Amino acid sequence: MTDASTLEPLSFSLNGRPVTVDVDPRETLFDTLRERLRQTGTKGACLEGECGSCTVLLDGEPVTSCLVMALQVAGREVVTIEGIAESSQLSALQAAFVRAGAVQCGYCTPGLIVSATALLKKNPRPSEDEVRRGLAGNLCRCTGYNKIVDAVLDASREGEELSETGTAGARA
Ligand code: FES
Ligand code: FES
Structure with a gap:
């Protein structure tokens, strides 16, 4: 003490x-x-x-x-x-993790979400390889990483669509 x-x-x-x-x-x-x-x-x-x-x-x-x-x-x-959550709502990235089934035990998830949030801020439209390299410091023992990468790419596409259409908040 x-x-x-x-x-x-x-x-x-x-x-x-x-x-x-x-x-x-x-x-x-x-x-x-x-x-x-x-x-x-x-x-x-x-x-x-x-x-x-x-x-x-x-x-x-x-x-x-x-x-x-x-x-x-x-x-x-x-x-x-x-x-990271937007008021009481999941961020787009958090929602994409849920949709992709990128969470199993969930122990790695907060760190991954934080790292991926920083990655997408710097590079809003990363390639798969850039996502894998950007998250290389975050280990996950459950998912095999593919669903995590899918979730980040999905969130990046969603961000791109919203910025193109200017319809933030229009998607369910
Ligand atoms: S607990 Fe900090 S890097 Fe593992
Ligand atoms: S979901 Fe269990 S360590 Fe990543």
Whole structure:
């Protein structure tokens, strides 16, 4: 148990809202998110930067939160899976994962959604190869990856159709 006198205040933006929390200087962002802020959508499997299940966005870039020290995010913007959904609706990407059957145990899913969200923001119309390379840091032990790739490509096509027709929100 950390002695309260060793804690330091940390302020940053979490899913668009300012937060201040006391942290142990030795703890990771992953621990801060889950243990102190109860953002338990972020999962952890390896805690060594190998599996990608703990991926969050830091200033828009995907990072493995188990390798980021909490104090490194002072004054910066963090987005977790809880911040990806559009208000109470699934994002287009999340809905595409459901449609494609890209979720089995679901443990890898939050990290994959966060990584794929960043990928589609940078490259809204990726090739299959670009999706596979873009998600190479996110491991999944259940799906064999094909349905995950299908879901990302489906979401990218949907985004393209919506931007072409200007009918965002018109699809079921
Ligand atoms: S738990 Fe962070 S990369 Fe695996
Ligand atoms: S769905 Fe189980 S690890 Fe990916």
